[in-house]
Amino acid sequence: MVRGLAAGQSAKACPARVIFFGTPEFALPTLEALWSLQPKIFLAGVVTGPDKPVGREQKLAPSPVKLWADQHGLPALQPIRLADRAFQAALVALDANLGVIASFGKIIPKGVLGLFPMGVLNVHPSLLPRWRGPSPIQAAIAAGDKETGVTIMLTDEKMDHGSILAQERLALADEETTASVRPLLAKRGASLLKNTLVSWISGEIRPTPQDESAATFSRMLTRASGHIEWNSGVDEIARLVRAYDSWPGTFVFLPDGFRLKILSARAVVGSAAPTAGVGTITEDSLGFPLIRAGDGALLLQRVQPEGKAPMEGDAFLRGHRNLIGQQLR
Template sequence: MTVRVVFMGTPDFAVPTLERLLHAEDVQVVGVVTRPDKPKGRSKKPVPSPVKEVAVQHGIPVYQPRTLRTPEAQEPLRAWRPDVIVVAAFGLILPKAVLDIPPYGNLNVHASLLPRWRGAAPIPAAILAGDEETGVTIMLMDEGVDTGPILAQRAEPILPDDTSETLSRRLAYLGADLLMDTLPRWLRGEIQPQPQDERQATYAPMLKKKDGWIDWHRPASYIERQVRAYVPWPTAMTRWKGRVLKILRARAHPHIQPEGIPGTVIPWDKGAAVITGEGVLELQEVQLAGKRALPIHAFLRGARGFIGSLLEGHERTTSDA
């Protein structure tokens, strides 16, 4: 039989799963649900999500609700008569009335090995915590946030230089592969859902811009993970001469501890490093507000007084959210 699928997703992470479903035999993607177009850039022109772009290219009907909590908002989903709903980084909680629509349930592609890192930002959380591996989980959704029973999992190592961007790309394809392995077996009744162990649950809340601010009193190894975890957003940030300085690439040297106040910039090889609460952080690529990203040696050519300066902490205010 041909299975009728409604796909829900929004960012780049969701695209490989949608594309695999679109090209699969015995699968008909009858509709795509994604978040509303978001204003971007100086023009604030609304830009479609990556998932919407793919759906439009393939002539698939697209629905962009702001909520799914009202009967009126749910009606288009019922009209599509899905056998199963597949969700990957959609961005809205599904109420019980939506979960009850498809007879084969709602399968979620989640970018962690549940129950570790439930929530909206599992990839940055895994890098920031120093996890050596993460992975993807296919789970049967319930009313909680990533609390439903597990259908399948696949692990992926976190490499020493991984950022959230590079790791997300790998997990997106891993998740698409695992979903396509799991879906037919689930439809044939070959998988017994496994409940999650609540004692092992950890949480990865949605990132805010203020999370990127660096506290130079922390260990260099932590700040390096912060740099990698927050690429591409919100990026790790500090202040130099009152201007925001983004740290895009860096390397920790935890066993070197020069004299000086945390946040002090010191010469390092042909570049610069920063004294931290434990060790030093070698700067490799930075970006001053309003300027383009530069390797540290190129940045130093135009940054008079950078060596020896004190990078500032930041007073966290509501405007940074």
């Protein structure tokens, strides 16, 4: 018997034969949701990123989705280029008619999208059309949005542009980080996809085009994106620390040129903020470092000096008293 199917049922008999596109851990709840829908659907295989070097020894390691597929006996394709003819031939051989994406990391070309007569559904971690692009969770937190969420959309050849099938909202306060929000959206997205997919297959959903006038775009983050600019508002800087906690992290350069990562911080405004020049380090009443910003100061609660273990901010300042009064850049 083919895995995931009822006795006497063939893969051809399923109304939806699905290929899943995904790579990191965020994708796993959606993949598990698809697996649990069998035998209503047939999960034909996955497409995921190539093995990548990890660790100090740079040994090749498979993606979380590849590992999951291997453990569950699913075919896994790992193309370097989606336009490659050999990859597309292998995809056609899996005989799927519907695609599902969750954090795949590449724009799927029109030629591949056309292989799926029932369309390709994407689980996107924002309330589209707000925050299209590669870093929507970070963008929502950094912008101070009061809510975010997940969108199930139809995929076209443009980035996060397709019509919306379903959305679910998640309220944001002033304490969430990307590390805390990402798993929540991964689970909510998987649950929403599971419900939406059944309705989509049965023809119960009418897609809603996105409002192009309301579209905003998140950017591709690099390591340099986390460099703090002290002329910015202190609330903006504090949000960046929370938004970039997983990647790329926020940091400043000490006077000796070494990098200091800021792991946790909060904004200090009003009379409690020091009057020193922008970027200057002072000390609060409990011995924690305060860095003057454009309209207040950032209290460094937890930091990591370059080449050393993470530590509390007061412990760092006790060992670096010479930094008080100096300017960070």
